[in-house]
Amino acid sequence: MSAETEISAETGISAETGISTETGISSETAEGERRMQEKKRYRHGGEADQKVAVRLDFSINVNPLGLPQGVKKVLQEGMDALTRYPDPECSRLREALSKYFFLPREDILCGNGASELLMLLALARKPKKVLLTAPSFFGYERAFKRSGANLSFYFLAREDHFAIREDYLSCLQRENPDLVVLTQPANPAGNLIAEERRMRIWRYCKEHGIFLLVDECFLSLVKGGEDHTMLPFLVQDPNLMVLRAFTKTYAMPGLRLGFVLSSNLSLLLQMASYQPEWSVSVMAQQAGIRALQEETYLQESLHLIEMERDFLRRGLRERGMEVFFSEANFLLFYTEKDVAESLLKKGILIRNCSNYRGLGRGYYRVAVKKRKENEELLRALDEVLEEERRGEIHGDHTSFTGRN
Incomplete structure (x- = not known):
């Protein structure tokens, strides 16, 4: 050639x-x-090739309490608003977010879910080299590849429960990226970055002019999660951005609503310049404003998630699964058994994580749900494991008689 x-x-x-x-x-x-x-x-949870009807979907990590009643009421009563164009600047929603987080309205940009905002950041910032952790959410890789960035990966280890280790800073120094993405808590593992380690990473990025994006989309569903946010440091660093979404916290993935927070106003304006007109629907804006008033709902959610995560973790371990430490509303586990396909035949969908970079066959993620649903998942797992055990016995018997 x-x-x-x-x-x-x-x-x-x-x-x-x-x-x-x-x-x-x-x-x-x-x-x-x-x-x-x-x-x-780049397939997400809830998108499996379904040949049977799904009764229970454990593949998407949304709040197990479901859509708040107040949000449901706003949506049901707000149908007339569909005859109007949405506010392209999401002014009322940004004002509500400003009061909720005690940050200037100008520091907030709303979008059609976290995925759109990731793409807007990639297009506006145009980094040459991006450092990602693996395994992690595919959306980062997809967005920055589309903008032409070179990607490097810091691989998390199974023996560390896929937590960021002390040597991350050495990797950061060696790779010397323009932009770094951290996930707090991690997805699919669900652990938090140790505070001292997180602060050291931020300070290094700040001192060396590296842009740091911290994805906190699940942090509101972690007990004491707001103690681990990077929001208080935004005012000190224009190269720091926090990504959040209503999707997981308020169980409204179908409405598509996310937002970023940053003191870098010129960057937010650049991102907005790439955004389609009326990106955030009328209903999404109304739902977001109402959701921010749901304080009791969030408190109940945190209590339920903590209790049911422990119940589900014990149940999975009792059935021979290797369950990794998580503080989030989901659990990552490993088994040599091919359980996903068998569960799907019973109408239960879990997240097969084999397509995550850094994982492989045998890794699965399940959302934490209410007790009745969690019990149904464990009963179905019992059936799957028993069916497999019988199959192995039958196979051994057939093999034995075949030799004689």
Whole structure:
């Protein structure tokens, strides 16, 4: 191949001919197929190829109490608002968030879920090199790859329950990225970054001009979570941004509502310039404003999650699963048994984590739900394990009689 014919390592498409080196099809078709494969790879919970009806969905990590009653009422009574265009600046919602977090309204940008805001940050900041942890949420990788960034990964270890170790700073120094993403708490593991370690990472980034994005989308569902937020430090560092969402906290993924907080006003304006008009719907804005008033709901949620997470953790361990430490509203576990497919046949969907970078076959994540649902999951697991045990016995018996 001549030096002029460059092949993209990501797409396998020749820059000279526009033909895929693997299939001989046009670049447009090859790119379309690549994006379809990418979409399959970046699959979220709740998106499994379902051949049976799902009765219980443990794959999405939303608040087990469900949508707050006050939010339901606002949505039911606010249908007339659908005849109007949404406020493109989310003024009332940002004002409510400002009062809730005691931060200036100008420091807040709302978006169509956390995923949109990640893409807006990638487009506005255009980092050359990004350091991510693995395993972690696919949305980071997807957004920054789309903006052309080179990605490097700090791999979390099973023996550490997938927590960030002391050597993270050494990795940070070695990789020297433009932008770093931390998740607090981690997803899919659910652990928090130790406070001293988190502060040392932030100070290093601040001193070296590295942009730090902290994803706190699950932090409101962690008991004492607000003691671990980076929000108080925003005023000190324009290269610090916090990402949050209503999706998980208030069990409203279908409405798509997230927000970022930063004292870097020029960056927020840049992000907003890439945002489509009316990105956040009327109903999402109304729901968000009402959700911020649900203090009792959040207190009840934290109590329920703590109690049911412990119950579910014990139940999984009693059934031979290796369960990793979590302070969030979900649990990551490992088993050599292929339980996801068998549970799905019983109408129960759990998150198969084999497509997470840094994990593989045998890793699963389950959301913490109410007691009745958690008990049903454990009963179904008992049935699955018993069916597998009987199958092994039958297989051994068949094999034995076959030799004689």
